[in-house]
Amino acid sequence: MSDSLFTDSDLPRQAREILPGVIHLPGWLDVTQQLFLVRQFQLFAQRGIPPHSPDIFGKKMSVQMTSLGWHWSNYEYTQSVPELGGAAPLPVPDWIVRLGRRAVEDAYARPNLQWPVEETERTIRWARSYTPDMALVNYYSPQASMGMHQDKEERSSAPIVSLSIGDTAIFRAGNTETKNHPYIDLRLASGDLVVFGGPSRFMYHGVPKILVGTAPTDIGLHSAGLTEGRFNLTLRDTGLAALATAGLPLK
């Protein structure tokens, strides 16, 4: 039997703490939940900020984005989008907040985390009050990728929740100091959850590659007019609402 019949995708996919505070829960969403999310992404795109590829310092990203709660572009959060005809983000629905809380709790409520226990207990308490006020929907065509970056425009150190739907992606989980080694590449398949918080909240991360043709056929991509590609739903607590309430400048 040829060795090439076996690849790492044949290995069991287990819940794992990839790095301290970075938890991967494969298959966290079932098919019905994925179908629901694909349908919601269509509605967000029709009713809210139209999917677009932001210009980052004059260079267009290959990913298409829409968002709820806040608009993100050029390393800044705003409430209106002049370049898109003044479109404003739709509010973050309650079901997304509940999904985020469940994700943080499921990720950190497990034994033997490398991340010290007291920190973990604190994070489980956070999970109950986790209130993402921003949801980003990224769409990756098979050629799209995302360079190594930190999510650091937020004024909160609450964890980031990330869900994958469609084609499998290679997700690069790095370190908090540089865009380079050390990093770990992992496969994120449709339905997978990654939560990164605590000591890895500000890690560099990116998506170097989409594995074409790996999306399940029963999650509604076809009825959304898509034959391929990957959606990523990222939830964030920007911490900006609290600043605005206190009358402080947002920048």
Ligand SMILES: O=C(O)CCC(=O)C(=O)O
């Ligand atoms: O697509 C992903 O898995 C990561 C997306 C991401 O890092 C971001 O939107 O900031």
Ligand SMILES: [Fe+2]
């Ligand atoms: Fe990110």
